[in-house]
Amino acid sequence: MKYILFLTILISSTTPYNILVFCPLFGHSHSTFFGRLADILTEAGHNVTMFTPTIVDEFRNFSYTKLTKDVVYLDASPKLKAIGDLIAGNGRYWSQEFSLLEIPQSSRFFQSVANEQHNVLSENLPLLDKLKKKQFDLLLFETIFTCAIPLMDYLEIKAFAVAQSIAFESSSMRAIGEPVMPSHIPDLLTPSSDRMSLYERLLNTVTQTLQTFYKFSPEYYTSYSNPEERVYPLQRLPDASFVFTNSNPYVDFPRATIAKNIQIGGISVSMEAGKLEKEWDQILNLRNKNFLISFGSVTLSKDMTFESKVSLARAMKQFPDVTFIWKYEDSDTDKFAEGIQNIHFSKWVPQRELLADARLSAFMTHGGLGSVNEVSYMGKPSIMCPIMGDQMRNAKMLVRHNGSIEISKYDLGNSELVEEVIRKILYDESYKIAAQRLSDHLRNQPVSPKDLFLKHTEFAARFEKLPSLDPYSRQMGVLEYFMIDLALIVTVIVVVLCLFLYFLLKLVCRISGKRMKVE
Numbered sequence: 041m042k043y044i045l046f047l048t049i050l051i052s053s054t055t056p057y058n059i060l061v062f063c064p065l066f067g068h069s070h071s072t073f074f075g076r077l078a079d080i081l082t083e084a085g086h087n088v089t090m091f092t093p094t095i096v097d098e099f100r101n102f103s104y105t106k107l108t109k110d111v112v113y114l115d116a117s118p119k120l121k122a123i124g125d126l127i128a129g130n131g132r133y134w135s136q137e138f139s140l141l142e143i144p145q146s147s148r149f150f151q152s153v154a155n156e157q158h159n160v161l162s163e164n165l166p167l168l169d170k171l172k173k174k175q176f177d178l179l180l181f182e183t184i185f186t187c188a189i190p191l192m193d194y195l196e197i198k199a200f201a202v203a204q205s206i207a208f209e210s211s212s213m214r215a216i217g218e219p220v221m222p223s224h225i226p227d228l229l230t231p232s233s234d235r236m237s238l239y240e241r242l243l244n245t246v247t248q249t250l251q252t253f254y255k256f257s258p259e260y261y262t263s264y265s266n267p268e269e270r271v272y273p274l275q276r277l278p279d280a281s282f283v284f285t286n287s288n289p290y291v292d293f294p295r296a297t298i299a300k301n302i303q304i305g306g307i308s309v310s311m312e313a314g315k316l317e318k319e320w321d322q323i324l325n326l327r328n329k330n331f332l333i334s335f336g337s338v339t340l341s342k343d344m345t346f347e348s349k350v351s352l353a354r355a356m357k358q359f360p361d362v363t364f365i366w367k368y369e370d371s372d373t374d375k376f377a378e379g380i381q382n383i384h385f386s387k388w389v390p391q392r393e394l395l396a397d398a399r400l401s402a403f404m405t406h407g408g409l410g411s412v413n414e415v416s417y418m419g420k421p422s423i424m425c426p427i428m429g430d431q432m433r434n435a436k437m438l439v440r441h442n443g444s445i446e447i448s449k450y451d452l453g454n455s456e457l458v459e460e461v462i463r464k465i466l467y468d469e470s471y472k473i474a475a476q477r478l479s480d481h482l483r484n485q486p487v488s489p490k491d492l493f494l495k496h497t498e499f500a501a502r503f504e505k506l507p508s509l510d511p512y513s514r515q516m517g518v519l520e521y522f523m524i525d526l527a528l529i530v531t532v533i534v535v536v537l538c539l540f541l542y543f544l545l546k547l548v549c550r551i552s553g554k555r556m557k558v559e
């Protein structure tokens with residue numbers, strides 16, 4: 041009896057769904073995000089298949105899911121592999137800016153990635169046939185891989201949701217009908233906050249416009265089942281039941297969103313504190329304060345200019361009471377840091393565990409979204425030194441909360457400035473208090489990102505497409521949307537009325553003038 045009761049509760053509380061998570065091995069942060077999403081669904085009792093074709097070879101060695109066991113790999117074609125090799129970390133952004141003129145080029149690049157991934161899939165139909173047998177209820181993918189849409193058609197999956205591992209990207213948000221005003225919503229690649237000068241607004245508008253013209257997705261794919269048929273992915277994107285974005289309303293710039301946009305920023309920050317290895321424990325005990333410095337796994341510390349390395353090391357030397365833990369990927373450290381006792385170099389650092397440790401005082405980071413989310417949750421004051429891509433935006437986003445200081449990558453060579461910033465972040469209590477407040481907000485959000493994701497995914501798997509959430513505004517033209525047509529008509533009417541009154545008045549004056557003369 042008890043057993044049956046238990047069973048009914050189990051069945052009524054969650055109907056298990058078959059969910060396909062499509063995430064080619066392309067970027068470490070992308071895979072981390074999707075792996076976490078897959079695990080959350082698995083943990084809730086759903087049957088999750090993670091389909092993760094290889095693009096960048098080195099990520100094949102990582103296991104991005106812990107609970108999800110059904111992971112399907114697919115090798116890259118030689119051409120896709122060659123494209124993948126281009127993605128692997130390069131150091132040129134240490135001393136160079138991403139230029140708007142590169143947008144057409146990067147658009148072509150992303151299109152070639154998606155196109156070639158599409159070709160690889162079409163050459164492996166037996167694998168797809170196997171997947172099709174699982175009869176998925178829902179597909180989850182990221183908009184850089186719109187080749188998931190012909191895949192969805194072939195697998196006869198009725199509904200999909202999009203998940204973005206980045207915080208914000210204007211063209212896909214605009215495609216689903218979200219208002220994206222360049223006056224106060226900084227684009228992914230814009231180095232501004234929500235308070236922009238006239239020039240910054242111009243730059244932001246140009247960036248968004250360029251991204252609208254130079255799309256990251258190919259215009260169409262050929263269907264797998266019928267090579268004569270074309271599939272237009274961007275026309276299908278608005279059919280997404282939900283769009284999950286890695287943006288958190290308590291961290292990101294406030295803006296108007298639509299109900300289809302579910303903000304689950306920070307969902308990949310794991311809250312279960314792993315235990316620090318003994319070696320790290322001892323390092324943290326060496327001095328009063330500890331300072332972690334890492335530029336992530338794409339732009340490497342070893343590729344920074346020599347001048348910057350010398351300057352950073354010199355600044356650190358001024359704080360004998362602080363241990364600096366520097367993620368540094370080479371062993372040539374004696375060239376710029378010889379004899380400096382308080383720097384601990386390491387090719388790899390347990391970043392999350394260190395940030396969670398009470399003995400760690402502050403963090404210097406490139407501002408990758410993963411690190412920004414982590415440091416926000418862990419409540420440590422930070423120095424943001426953005427290098428490229430969305431990091432400029434991420435840095436401004438975090439600095440707005442008063443727990444961080446931003447420093448330009450070009451200022452790293454200025455040892456005195458670096459020293460001043462480190463001193464402020466370590467000894468000015470206001471940064472610590474602000475960082476802690478942000479962390480408290482995130483840990484006590486009214487609805488956790490995990491619940492938001494799970495409930496909405498189950499809803500999408502159950503009810504499939506949700507046309508009720510599709511705003512009509514996305515089909516409007518510019519004139520209609522901004523009511524320029526109405527404004528023009530009103531202007532014309534007002535002008536005509538004014539002219540009419542003017543001439544009427546003139547006529548009245550003339551007549552009354554004549555009458556006065558007559559009298």
Ligand SMILES: *[C@@H]1O[C@H](CO)[C@@H](O)[C@H](O)[C@H]1NC(C)=O
Nearest residue numbers: 055056057058086087088174
């Ligand atoms: C999920 O997987 C289990 C074990 O493979 C299977 O018994 C069950 O029928 C699957 N659920 C669905 C909804 O297909």
Ligand SMILES: *[C@@H]1O[C@H](CO)[C@@H](O)[C@H](O)[C@H]1NC(C)=O
Nearest residue numbers: 439440441442443474477478
């Ligand atoms: C940051 O500090 C400024 C100035 O003190 C204050 O106006 C602002 O509200 C603070 N921002 C946050 C997010 O607390």
